[in-house]
Amino acid sequence: MNDSTHSIIEDFQIAYTHRVYFTENVFARDNALLASTIQACTSAERPRVFTVADADFMAANPGVKSQMRGYFDHHHQEMQFMGCLELPGGEQLKNKPEHLEQLYRIIEQKQLCRHSFIIALGGGALLDLVGFAASTAHRGIRHIRLPTTSLSQGDGGCGVKNGINYLGKKNFIGTFTPPDAVINDIEFLKSLPEPRLIDGFIEAIKVALIKDSDFFEYIEAQAAALLLRDFTTIRKVLHASARHHVLHISRNGDPFELTSSRPLDFGHWSAHKLEVLSGYALSHGEAVAIGIALDCIYSHKKGYLAEAQLERILQLIRKFGFHLYDERLSQLTAEGQYIILLGLEEFREHMGGQLTIPLLRDIGHQFEVNDMDANLLVASIETLASWQATLHT
Ligand SMILES: NC(=O)c1ccc[n+]([C@@H]2O[C@H](COP(=O)([O-])OP(=O)(O)OC[C@H]3O[C@@H](n4cnc5c(N)ncnc54)[C@H](O)[C@@H]3O)[C@@H](O)[C@H]2O)c1
Ligand SMILES: [Zn+2]
CATH class of the missing domain: 1.20.1090.10 (Dehydroquinate synthase-like - alpha domain)
Structure with a gap:
């Protein structure tokens, strides 16, 4: 080091709390978990909440849309529900950057800020895309995952990674950003066809091995x-x-x-x-x-x-x-x-x-x-x- 070089080197830590809950009927009015989790994650008054949902999941669970609306109506004094966007589920979602751009536009239009919440409701592909949008817009919007596949409830959804595919490579773009919470509703899995249900078992076998x-x-x-x-x-x-x-x-x-x-x-x-x-x-x-x-x-x-x-x-x-x-x-x-x-x-x-x-x-x-x-x-x-x-x- 020569005389003209001066350094300032400081260590600092950031503490994370990784909250993963298992529940049933998360949008039932008497299930306080989601509302109390949102409140536990921010000191903001009536934070904005926007939901991005997996269209295949929503089609297989037609009651969820009105249940979700009913839930946020019921909790309107604690949070402002800003709407729900449905996106097609599955891996192709991660292959198309236009979906990411669509999410950024909505975040801007709905004036979601760093104290707002994006709730991702769907399979691992949708969680990865929404998590990436949430972790990069405004350098990080609060983000809750509601995984709807066995694989994402037992594995991917509980992790701290997100991302999309790019240049023909899987997860080429992404961040390490722990979600504010993960809520696994076992009821969501009941509409999964057999091949997708067993996907979660293979990751369980992997971790057991x-x-x-x-x-x-x-x-x-x-x-x-x-x-x-x-x-x-x-x-x-x-x-x-x-x-x-x-x-x-x-x-x-x-x-x-x-x-x-x-x-x-x-x-x-x-x-x-x-x-x-x-x-x-x-x-x-x-x-x-x-x-x-x-x-x-x-x-x-x-x-x-x-x-x-x-x-x-x-x-x-x-x-x-x-x-x-x-x-x-x-x-x-x-x-x-x-x-x-x-x-x-x-x-x-x-x-x-x-x-x-x-x-x-x-x-x-x-x-x-x-x-x-x-x-x-x-x-x-x-x-x-x-x-x-x-x-x-
Ligand atoms: N971030 C991580 O750490 C991590 C870890 C493991 C896997 N992953 C990623 O997760 C993705 C795979 O996720 P996946 O296995 O959950 O599948 P998926 O998200 O591709 O979903 C599979 C299909 O099931 C549909 N679907 C979802 N929930 C449903 C339900 N309850 N009923 C009926 N249909 C439903 C989806 O719309 C889709 O068509 C991959 O992109 C993988 O790379 C990420
Ligand atoms: Zn895996």
């Missing part, structure tokens, strides 16, 4: 009840999954992912690439199921994971009806390279730093590697492909 063998055993034991849509059991599983995700964020010392370690992304490096390769025809849950299967087989071929454990895992994933293979896993570039393997470098680039991939040593025990053997990955893909072929002969 990396952190909690007892939870894995519980999911195994309750698989039939989960498939029969026993919502008491579904709530227990999603609650445990959400709890693991929240505790990981709050207690593991890296809530905004500044290091390269990413255990919660077990099975996700290939899943993200598969989703893009399929043009999002594969749901996040379907892609994650295949990604987990691939990394489990790789863990086994590398000698880390015993065969009996591998079989248990794959059996459970299959029991829920997930495929373990998709032909896009075997798609080649013009030069004959497996396109899916490009997902490794894209994953590294997105996460930053050194390539860090979680693998399994046992059910409930993950560890990380900084290198993946391409030949062994190809062999793992071939194993999945040959099993798939056997199933269909």
Whole structure:
């Protein structure tokens, strides 16, 4: 440092409270949770509240619109309801920047300020888009998530990330901004078609595999009840999954992912690439199921994971009806390279730093590697492909 250099270096901390609630009938007049949560999050008098809702969810739950209006009418002395915008749900929402622009325009027109609230009511894709708009307009509007899918109630909705897809890359633009609160209404899940309901179970299996063998055993034991849509059991599983995700964020010392370690992304490096390769025809849950299967087989071929454990895992994933293979896993570039393997470098680039991939040593025990053997990955893909072929002969 030369004589003309002077520094001012100060540390400061910002405390966050991560509130994740489970309830039923959030818009019932006698359910005070949402109103009291809004009041707990601001000292502003009669804050403005605007809702953005998933159109598919609203179509499947025609009563919610009037219930929501009734709720805000009932609480009009505590908050000003500024209306509700419906947007189409699903991944395509994150692919179109015009939806983001539409949200910014509404925020401006409705004069929503940093003490106003945007409530996002929908699946993970809508939550990601609305969360990003809320965290960037005016450098941050208050934001409450009401997830309506099992995947977003037990996983994504309880996190601190948001974002949209850009330049053909998933979640290329986004921020780490904890929502002011997350309210999981189990009633919302009742309209989910089977393939979307099971998506939440795969993220529960993922977190069980990396952190909690007892939870894995519980999911195994309750698989039939989960498939029969026993919502008491579904709530227990999603609650445990959400709890693991929240505790990981709050207690593991890296809530905004500044290091390269990413255990919660077990099975996700290939899943993200598969989703893009399929043009999002594969749901996040379907892609994650295949990604987990691939990394489990790789863990086994590398000698880390015993065969009996591998079989248990794959059996459970299959029991829920997930495929373990998709032909896009075997798609080649013009030069004959497996396109899916490009997902490794894209994953590294997105996460930053050194390539860090979680693998399994046992059910409930993950560890990380900084290198993946391409030949062994190809062999793992071939194993999945040959099993798939056997199933269909
Ligand atoms: N931010 C994070 O940390 C994080 C974590 C995991 C996943 N995600 C993201 O979440 C997205 C996937 O979310 P998802 O699995 O919730 O699916 P989704 O948001 O794509 O929704 C799936 C479909 O279900 C519809 N839908 C939603 N709720 C419904 C209901 N109750 N009844 C009937 N239909 C309903 C939607 O309109 C959509 O058509 C992906 O973009 C993924 O990247 C984000
Ligand atoms: Zn995921």
